[in-house]
Structure formats: C-alpha cells, structure tokens
Amino acid sequence: MSETDWHRFVRERLGGQPRASVPSEEVIAELAEHLEDVYQDARRRGLSHEAAMASTKEQTSDWRLLAERIRRARAREDVVSHTAKTIWVPGISVLFFASLLLLAMTRLMPPTAWASPHGPWLVAVPWLCAYLVFGALGAWWSYRAGGSMSERFFSGVFPAALHLAIFVTGAAAAMIGRPWSSEYRQLAFLATVFLRWVMIPGAALALGTLPFLRGRSGKAVPAAS
Amino acid sequence: MKRGSAELAILSVLADEALHGYEIARRIETQTSGVLRFTLASLYPMLYRLEARGWIAGKWETRTNGRRRRCYRLTQTGRKKLVPLRAEWRVFFHALDRLAGVADA
Numbered sequence: 177m178s179e180t181d182w183h184r185f186v187r188e189r190l191g192g193q194p195r196a197s198v199p200s201e202e203v204i205a206e207l208a209e210h211l212e213d214v215y216q217d218a219r220r221r222g223l224s225h226e227a228a229m230a231s232t233k234e235q236t237s238d239w240r241l242l243a244e245r246i247r248r249a250r251a252r253e254d255v256v257s258h259t260a261k262t263i264w265v266p267g268i269s270v271l272f273f274a275s276l277l278l279l280a281m282t283r284l285m286p287p288t289a290w291a292s293p294h295g296p297w298l299v300a301v302p303w304l305c306a307y308l309v310f311g312a313l314g315a316w317w318s319y320r321a322g323g324s325m326s327e328r329f330f331s332g333v334f335p336a337a338l339h340l341a342i343f344v345t346g347a348a349a350a351m352i353g354r355p356w357s358s359e360y361r362q363l364a365f366l367a368t369v370f371l372r373w374v375m376i377p378g379a380a381l382a383l384g385t386l387p388f389l390r391g392r393s394g395k396a397v398p399a400a401s
Numbered sequence: 402m403k404r405g406s407a408e409l410a411i412l413s414v415l416a417d418e419a420l421h422g423y424e425i426a427r428r429i430e431t432q433t434s435g436v437l438r439f440t441l442a443s444l445y446p447m448l449y450r451l452e453a454r455g456w457i458a459g460k461w462e463t464r465t466n467g468r469r470r471r472c473y474r475l476t477q478t479g480r481k482k483l484v485p486l487r488a489e490w491r492v493f494f495h496a497l498d499r500l501a502g503v504a505d506a
Contacts, residue, residue, distance in 0.1 A: 205469075206422065207441060209470055210426075210445075214441075234440075235440045235441035235442065236442035241442070242442050246445060246449060249447075250449050
C-alpha cells in the first residue's frame with residue numbers, strides 16, 4: 177500500500193468515530209507514516225505484501241479506543257488531572273482549613289485578648305503553630321499524589337495567597353478610602369502589616385513543608401505521574 | 402507494559418537524539434531485545450501525553466528521502482523528569498530483587 181493509501185486507511189478508520197474524537201489531519205498523517213514504516217520494514221524482512229499488510233494492521237485493532245486515547249492525551253486531560261492532584265486539591269484544601277482557623281480566631285477570641293499586652297502572643301503562637309501543620313499537610317498531600325518538590329512547596333504555602341489577597345485589598349482600601357487615616361497609607365505601616373500578615377505566616381507554612389520537600393514522591397511503585 | 406515504564410523507556414531513548422515515532426518504537430524494541438514493544442496503539446497516546454506535559458516536543462521534519470516525519474526531542478523539563486524517574490525505577494527493581502531474587506533470573 178502506498179504512503180498515500182495509508183493516509184486513507186487511517187482516515188477511514190478514524191473518520192467513523194464521534195466527531196469530538198476524530199484526530200486532526202496532522203495526527204492522521206503521523207499515524208499513516210508509522211504504518212508505512214511498519215509495512216516497509218516487514219517487506220524488508222522478506223514478508224509478502226499480504227503478510228506485511230496483515231502485520232501492519234495488527235498495530236491496532238480498536239481504532240475507536242485509539243481515537244479516544246489520542247483525544248484525551250492531546251486535550252491535556254491527564255495533565256490537568258495530575259496538576260489537580262498534586263497542586264490544586266492539596267493547596268485549596270489547606271487554604272480552606274486556614275480560612276476556617278482565621279474565621280474561628282476572629283469569632284472565638286474575646287476582644288480583650290487582642291488588646292491585652294500578651295494578646296498578640298496568645299494569638300500568634302498557636303496561629304503560627306497551626307500554620308506549620310497546614311504547610312506540612314499541603315506538602316504531604318502533594319507528596320502522596322506524586323508531586324514534585326516545587327509542587328509540594330506550592331501546595332503547602334498556598335494559604336499565603338489568602339493573606340496576600342486580604343493585604344492587597346486592605347492596602348487598596350487604605351489608599352483610596354477617605355475614612356481611613358493617613359497613617360494607614362504610609363509605607364512603613366504597610367510594610368509592617370505585610371511582614372506580620374503575609375511574610376511571617378508564609379514563612380510558617382514554608383517551614384512546615386520542609387520535611388516533605390526532599391526525596392522522591394510518596395508513591396510506593398513508580399507510576400505515570 | 403506497566404505504566405511509568407513506558408514513560409521511562411521513551412524519555413530514555415530520546416535522551417540521546419531526536420527520533421520519530423517508528424524510530425522510537427524500533428529503538429526500544431532493539432535495545433530491550435524485544436522485551437518491550439510499542440505498537441501504534443500504545444505509542445502515540447503516550448507521545449501526545451508526554452508532549453502535552455512539556456516533557457518532549459514534536460516537530461515535522463523532512464528527511465533525506467523526502468518523507469516528512471514528526472520528530473520528538475526531549476525538552477529541558479523532560480530531562481529533569483528523567484533523572485528522578487530513573488532513580489525511582491532503580492530503587493523499585495532493587496526492592497523487587499531483595500524480595501524475589503530476580504537479579505540473576
């Protein structure tokens with residue numbers, strides 16, 4: 177069968193699939209080239225035309241399944257699945273727990289605790305300890321899902337994004353809102369808030385990830401990531 | 402073929418040079434003495450998956466015989482992925498060997 181015929185061969189078998197699964201002309205051309213090579217190789221080995229054709233057609237028996245697998249691979253479904261498992265699910269889950277903690281702290285801590293001389297320490301120490309655990313949880317979760325070192329780190333420090341978002345919102349409100357004192361617009365004040373509200377919690381989260389950043393992924397058997 | 406082993410095989414042969422699909426399959430079959438074999442059905446979904454992840458990159462090239470082929474090469478990301486993948490499999494096989502004594506089988 178000529179090279180052109182292999183194009184028709186592949187197109188006929190893939191063309192009958194559901195529209196969403198029909199590969200592009202580029203894929204058809206690539207598959208056809210492969211079949212041409214298989215056929216030519218079989219002929220070079222001394223097989224007759226009929227035997228070479230039969231051998232070549234054995235390259236796949238289920239064209240429907242092949243079309244679907246190609247569609248999924250090119251649609252990046254597996255990539256999305258991997259990213260979801262190693263970054264977004266652990267990161268957003270830890271973010272959820274951190275949000276619950278922040279909400280609980282603001283609702284359950286008596287107002288006097290915030291104002292007392294030891295208030296900041298009564299709040300900050302358990303808060304940062306909890307963030308050490310959250311960072312470790314996110315990194316461990318990503319580690320078990322087969323995440324790389326950077327994916328584990330990102331999952332663990334993801335709640336810092338919440339802090340950053342709150343800081344940016346507050347800073348923007350301070351800049352444009354009239355009722356706010358000019359003190360809140362000063363750079364030194366904003367830097368202090370950024371340090372205490374974003375950097376320090378972020379550092380606690382990052383510290384929590386450290387035990388899970390070294391070594392290979394947590395999967396017991398090497399598998400496609 | 403066990404999942405994960407297919408990725409290792411493909412990334413390993415592409416570590417040396419860029420190859421098109423049929424060459425990849427033949428190189429793997431030759432270097433494993435026929436133990437590992439890729440057909441059209443098993444090879445191309447894996448190649449496209451690796452390309453979607455950015456581990457390999459495909460490009461159409463015209464060969465000396467005038468035929469156009471889509472050749473794949475290992476990307477920087479793929480090279481970084483290959484190192485821990487090799488290490489994982491080395492550990493896995495050593496563990497199997499300790500368990501079942503398969504090294505000299």
